[in-house]
Amino acid sequence: MLMHRVKAGLIGCGMISGIYLKNLTQVFDHAVDLVACADLVPELAKKRAEEFNVPAACSVDELLADPEIEIVLNLTAPAAHAAINITALHAGKHVYTEKPFALTREDAREVLSIAESKGLLVGCAPDTFLGGALQTCRKLIDEGWIGTPYAANATIIMGNAEAGMHPNFHHFLKLGGDPLLDMGPYYLTALVHLLGPVRRVTGSAQQLRHEIIIQNPKSPRCGDIVPVEAPTNITAVLDFHSGAVASLQAAKESFGYKPRLEIFGTEGNMTVPDPNFFGPVSGLGSLLTIQSRSGEVKELPLSHGFTEDSRGLGVADMAYAIRSGRPNRASGRLAEHILDISLGILEASETNRHVHLQTKVDRPAPLPLGLKYNQLDL
Numbered sequence: 001m002l003m004h005r006v007k008a009g010l011i012g013c014g015m016i017s018g019i020y021l022k023n024l025t026q027v028f029d030h031a032v033d034l035v036a037c038a039d040l041v042p043e044l045a046k047k048r049a050e051e052f053n054v055p056a057a058c059s060v061d062e063l064l065a066d067p068e069i070e071i072v073l074n075l076t077a078p079a080a081h082a083a084i085n086i087t088a089l090h091a092g093k094h095v096y097t098e099k100p101f102a103l104t105r106e107d108a109r110e111v112l113s114i115a116e117s118k119g120l121l122v123g124c125a126p127d128t129f130l131g132g133a134l135q136t137c138r139k140l141i142d143e144g145w146i147g148t149p150y151a152a153n154a155t156i157i158m159g160n161a162e163a164g165m166h167p168n169f170h171h172f173l174k175l176g177g178d179p180l181l182d183m184g185p186y187y188l189t190a191l192v193h194l195l196g197p198v199r200r201v202t203g204s205a206q207q208l209r210h211e212i213i214i215q216n217p218k219s220p221r222c223g224d225i226v227p228v229e230a231p232t233n234i235t236a237v238l239d240f241h242s243g244a245v246a247s248l249q250a251a252k253e254s255f256g257y258k259p260r261l262e263i264f265g266t267e268g269n270m271t272v273p274d275p276n277f278f279g280p281v282s283g284l285g286s287l288l289t290i291q292s293r294s295g296e297v298k299e300l301p302l303s304h305g306f307t308e309d310s311r312g313l314g315v316a317d318m319a320y321a322i323r324s325g326r327p328n329r330a331s332g333r334l335a336e337h338i339l340d341i342s343l344g345i346l347e348a349s350e351t352n353r354h355v356h357l358q359t360k361v362d363r364p365a366p367l368p369l370g371l372k373y374n375q376l377d378l
């Protein structure tokens, strides 16, 4: 049990802020005390603060000047992530940011080096790998249920459903909202959590269209022609330091939502629930199963909690880390490695080669078994 809650301020009161606000004020409030909301659009900050009883709605500058706030939670648009993280760190705050961590390796390095020089923590989404599904998969792999993992395949195929309906859908048609930097982090973080760091990557990135016509009749922008400014169809090969090799396919050119993640081992094959979620979701074919050498397929029960939509779990874990001095799991170093993998894939495609990664990260510590409800340490 924590002695003192860690005060946090949220910047970016858009779509995803709702679930963070709900969980941080109702589930993880024993660890985090959310005291302020800010947004470029003051009405959005005011609305969220009222909705979730957050004491203050203020400007970004006011939030950063509040000496009581220890963590800045950055839920702004991808292109704003690094700049806000850098400003918050200079203001002496720990930062936890939504993915992608940054849009360039230079920005990612700058965030981490400022944090290191100031003794501050950096955290980054996704935190779904801390959920019950991926923690159970980790335990089973570490216990040897599938022998030595030698291969994996990860696929996320989806439509540009956001196009036209999300209030800022144009972000999804630029670098940062593209399938690799936007959806890739869930799959890549799950793979690194299960198999360890990646050594080299190669891949092909394609941009099928340079503009789309918004066709959703429910969209206020229906009929508009909007530019596409990033690849929308990527296939990659990842070589892990462990010797395992994985394929990754990420596309936002299709329809529906087709997630898939499988790990192949010398003693069995594991189907991993969709890493975009904290637990298995019915209807997405994402149960945790292991097929043994005999061919028998078994569904495995989950050994860990946090199976609901627990976004904010990584922020709570960071609050524990700040108070106890242990490392935070959804860390900036992990996010930097995920970004390095993603940018490496795009570079490989442009330059017709394998790209050897400069970053390497240890697998984050698994959550212990037997945690009490909502707790992150025993």
Ligand SMILES: NC(=O)c1ccc[n+]([C@@H]2O[C@H](COP(=O)([O-])OP(=O)(O)OC[C@H]3O[C@@H](n4cnc5c(N)ncnc54)[C@H](O)[C@@H]3O)[C@@H](O)[C@H]2O)c1
Pocket: 011, 012, 013, 014, 015, 016, 017, 038, 039, 040, 041, 044, 060, 075, 076, 077, 078, 080, 084, 098, 099, 100, 167, 168, 182
């Ligand atoms: N929408 C989702 O389902 C979802 C899911 C998981 C993660 N994410 C990630 O969360 C982040 C936010 O996504 P969203 O869907 O909530 O976007 P959004 O556009 O709905 O919200 C972003 C908010 O940030 C504000 N903002 C932008 N730049 C700012 C700045 N410089 N200072 C202050 N406020 C600023 C905007 O005014 C807006 O209210 C993205 O990085 C996205 O990848 C979104």
